[in-house]
Amino acid sequence: MIRIQNFINGELLAPVKGQYLDNYEPATGKVYGEIPNSTEEDVELAVAAAEKAFPIWSNMTNEERGAIMMRISLGIEKRMDEFVAAESRDNGKPLSLAAHVDIPRAVSNFHFFATAVEHFASESHYMEGMGINYTTRKPIGVVGCISPWNLPLYLFSWKIAPALASGNCVVAKPSEITPHTAYLLSEVVKESGMPAGVLNIVHGLGQFAGDAIVKHPKIKAISFTGGTKTGEYIARTAGPMFKKLSLELGGKNPNIIFADCDFDEMIKTTVRSSFANQGQICLCGSRIFIERSIYDKFKAAFIARVEQLTVSFPSDPNAKMGAVVSKPHMEKVLSYIELAKEEGGTILTGGHRVILDVPYDEGYYIAPTVIEGLSYDCRTNQEEIFGPVVTLTPFDTEEEVLMMANSTQYGLSATIWTSDLKRAHRTADKVQAGIVWINSWLVRDLRTPFGGVKASGVGREGGWEALRFFTEAKNVFIPY
Ligand SMILES: NC(=O)C1=CN([C@@H]2O[C@H](COP(=O)(O)OP(=O)(O)OC[C@H]3O[C@@H](n4cnc5c(N)ncnc54)[C@H](O)[C@@H]3O)[C@@H](O)[C@H]2O)C=CC1
């Protein structure tokens, strides 16, 4: 049984109230560890440690902070196999995915922001004949970072790395469903030479530990990734306290396929954009719109490929899809498949739980599911399912597909497949999304703004946007 501890003031600590939560292994459905059920008392200790560390950390140079962060990046890399195994076991994702995507990206997040901050220059604005404005950017102080379970260390580090690089001290909470790699990170941080209290990791439930972070008056900014409902709650609670907020929330992303696209490339990528990480990436294209003239060809080719995706336990080298993250989440996804049927949808493939052999027979596996015959505005096509379920919808014109694509409350990302350059620019311009991939999907450059419009969030992460978020600007004017 693995017992995880909080990381506060440079020490691995039991929660103040001594209570723990079960941690389940999605591959088997069995409990395999315990995590602190932290409360506001633990958050209080973390904030006090962070406040104490702030003058030390914020007065270090960018190079000094960057050197420590590079040691963290290397520390994860050195223990790559251990991190990969922990991420896959905690989340249910195939080992190969954790090895090729999750953990390498966590390594890059630290590396990227350790160096990015050295290039983060102040702005100045010259006023002809009058004087000059220059803008300083200082760290905010103590900031809160709250992350979800779908890409655990990848998203945890995506938040804490820019916060730390820009000189803040952090109280961070990973998802209670996938705490393990954040725990391993605390061991790496302990050995990195980072002063005690700069990074504090408090484990536990959103409603207790998370809420205490959101409400703490000394935490001046919150960076959150997770469900839209949780984001709404955080905005309602932290907004009146005048905290800075970065909210990266849900999506119901359109994948728009025009008949003139490179068909083979599109099919290959569309399988990935539909089912990568069991469809549990906020950027997955869960609504696939296909120009009517290639609808039947698309349907046949897509289903043939989807049916080749092996659903298996995460350590199976043949697994293309693993388990979804938890029993409640599996039940939520399956209930949406039932809803789709009630709404008149036809299941073209999948549509059910997959039961593997012992010891994986109680694991949370769902067959990749493709549904057609639904109206664009039904609940299945409007609400975030966040699992291995996509819908197919034909369209006739650009106007029609944009209307359907833009019909949800969300606006995170969109994918557009066409060989017509003008149409690519035109549709990219009109689709309501913060991120658009043309003839590609999930190509990531860490310098680019990342985030959504409408109910998909507030603010942008990545590159300068993240460093701006985690700093306070002060403008100074000097006349001639
Ligand atoms: N990036 C994304 O787009 C994600 C979207 N989701 C969506 O959200 C749905 C619900 O998933 P959940 O795991 O319940 O996500 P969630 O939004 O509840 O959890 C995300 C993080 O927020 C924390 N949290 C929860 N309630 C909080 C509160 N009141 N105050 C502060 N922190 C709080 C959680 O402990 C976790 O660390 C999913 O089915 C999916 O549709 C979930 C995870 C990631």
Ligand SMILES: O=C(O)/C=C/C=C(\O)C(=O)O
């Ligand atoms: O930064 C990225 O590359 C991906 C981020 C993905 C999410 O925020 C998500 O799936 O929640």
